[in-house]
Amino acid sequence: MLELDIIIVGAGITGLASAIALSRAGHNIQILERSSFKRDAGFMITLSVPANRVLESFDFDFKRARSTDCDFINVYDGKTLTRRVSWATRGYTDKPNDQLRSLYRADLHDELKRLALLQSGDWKTPTLTLGIEVVSVDIHNATVHLEDGTSLSADVLIGADGERSLVRSAFTNTDPQSLAPIRTLRAMIPTELLLDDSETQALYETTKKNFSIYAMPDRRALVWYAGRDGLLQDLECNYPLHEGEDLRAELDDTKAKEKVLSRFGDYHPAIVKALQKATHVSDWELWHGTGVFSMHEGLTLLVGDAAHSMLPFTGQGGGQGIEDAGALSVLFRDINSKEEVSERLKLVEDVRRERTAIFQSLASLKMGSEEQFARENPGHLIHKTRVRSAETHLEFMSNYNVLEESEKVLAEYLEANVKS
Numbered sequence: 401m402l403e404l405d406i407i408i409v410g411a412g413i414t415g416l417a418s419a420i421a422l423s424r425a426g427h428n429i430q431i432l433e434r435s436s437f438k439r440d441a442g443f444m445i446t447l448s449v450p451a452n453r454v455l456e457s458f459d460f461d462f463k464r465a466r467s468t469d470c471d472f473i474n475v476y477d478g479k480t481l482t483r484r485v486s487w488a489t490r491g492y493t494d495k496p497n498d499q500l501r502s503l504y505r506a507d508l509h510d511e512l513k514r515l516a517l518l519q520s521g522d523w524k525t526p527t528l529t530l531g532i533e534v535v536s537v538d539i540h541n542a543t544v545h546l547e548d549g550t551s552l553s554a555d556v557l558i559g560a561d562g563e564r565s566l567v568r569s570a571f572t573n574t575d576p577q578s579l580a581p582i583r584t585l586r587a588m589i590p591t592e593l594l595l596d597d598s599e600t601q602a603l604y605e606t607t608k609k610n611f612s613i614y615a616m617p618d619r620r621a622l623v624w625y626a627g628r629d630g631l632l633q634d635l636e637c638n639y640p641l642h643e644g645e646d647l648r649a650e651l652d653d654t655k656a657k658e659k660v661l662s663r664f665g666d667y668h669p670a671i672v673k674a675l676q677k678a679t680h681v682s683d684w685e686l687w688h689g690t691g692v693f694s695m696h697e698g699l700t701l702l703v704g705d706a707a708h709s710m711l712p713f714t715g716q717g718g719g720q721g722i723e724d725a726g727a728l729s730v731l732f733r734d735i736n737s738k739e740e741v742s743e744r745l746k747l748v749e750d751v752r753r754e755r756t757a758i759f760q761s762l763a764s765l766k767m768g769s770e771e772q773f774a775r776e777n778p779g780h781l782i783h784k785t786r787v788r789s790a791e792t793h794l795e796f797m798s799n800y801n802v803l804e805e806s807e808k809v810l811a812e813y814l815e816a817n818v819k820s
């Protein structure tokens with residue numbers, strides 16, 4: 401079996417997961433990351449069953465990463481706190497414990513980094529270089545040019561460099577990213593601060609172990625979930641920009657707390673009280689694409705947000721990056737010659753492209769409006785799925801196994817190659 405030299409640009413969730421996948425598939429991995437990881441990669445992330453399955457296949461330790469189960473997705477009225485609808489996050493697969501989980505990003509990242517850099521006699525440990533920026537790439541020769549003027553070449557280049565991907569900009573058919581007319585203010589609250597007040601404590605008890613959405617008719621939605629063994633609460637406050645408000649208006653975290661209290665000040669008093677307890681608030685602009693035309697070109701593959709960035713409202717972006725890594729773990733196994741590389745890259749795209757494109761579209765939908773969306777978009781990929789309601793949408797998110805799908809595709813490919 402051939403050991404390929406592979407450069408991965410970006411050590412976010414997808415880059416690290418891809419490094420784990422590819423090193424264990426027998427390759428020699430070099431990860432280049434421009435940041436120095438000095439800043440805590442804060443805020444929570446929810447992961448659906450298929451991403452969790454991939455992580456389990458990497459021996460990811462959910463306990464060590466202090467993950468929190470989300471049993472239900474509950475939607476409430478933001479003003480009255482009346483519960484409007486509730487969906488269980490279990491019951492979509494044949495395993496009773498398969499469900500949505502939330503993690504503090506820094507904990508997820510630390511556990512991925514631990515696994516990526518784990519020493520083992522069974523694979524070559526990837527190298528991770530921090531604080532180095534890739535400034536240009538040659539996607540046909542898997543070459544990166546670094547800010548210090550040096551260059552590195554490999555057999556394969558993986559662009560895991562996020563939604564504003566430099567690697568993607570070298571592709572012929574790119575998907576221009578656009579700024580959504582909606583933003584998110586993310587407020588972190590240590591759980592203990594909610595417990596010293598009966599109103600916020602009552603709110604905490606209803607949100608505990610759930611994914612709660614406090615919605616308003618004007619499309620504002622405050623999404624509340626916990627991580628780090630339930631010790632930290634993340635209140636993700638999505639707000640559409642006002643008429644005439646500048647899409648590119650600068651984000652100013654020093655004013656973010658003031659802003660969240662003003663934009664969400666008409667919410668139920670208990671929610672406002674909780675927001676007042678936030679120890680950290682930051683303002684995020686949201687970028688999204690409609691899908692690259694190709695995830696691979698030359699000797700290069702795009703994965704994660706670099707390939708398929710999406711709005712965060714259905715919580716799928718990070719999970720899709722992990723699923724990409726799951727596909728790589730199978731489809732980059734047992735490669736016998738360098739000539740096979742572009743065929744294998746195509747197999748990854750065959751497995752990943754359609755599913756991620758569907759999620760990109762579904763990410764902007766309100767749960768429950770899937771049927772209407774399907775009716776209004778007769779040629780859309782959604783018609784290749786059973787997604788017509790919140791329940792079938794949750795099933796689509798949950799009941800999928802990228803490892804099994806990739807095994808099937810690999811077996812067909814190998815069989816066809818033996819015959820030819």
Ligand SMILES: Cc1cc2nc3c(=O)[nH]c(=O)nc-3n(C[C@H](O)[C@H](O)[C@H](O)COP(=O)(O)OP(=O)(O)OC[C@H]3O[C@@H](n4cnc5c(N)ncnc54)[C@H](O)[C@@H]3O)c2cc1C
Nearest residue numbers: 410412413414434446534561562704705712715717718719
């Ligand atoms: C408000 C919000 C909530 C979200 N909630 C969820 C959720 O609940 N569940 C979920 O699954 N997803 C969620 N997402 C999406 C998720 O955060 C992203 O999909 C995920 O972080 C993408 O990971 P990535 O590794 O592909 O990219 P990134 O996290 O962007 O990582 C890219 C890495 O590449 C590095 N890099 C970039 N350019 C270069 C360069 N030129 N040279 C070297 N290094 C470079 C960057 O420093 C970075 O470390 C949410 C997103 C937002 C904004």
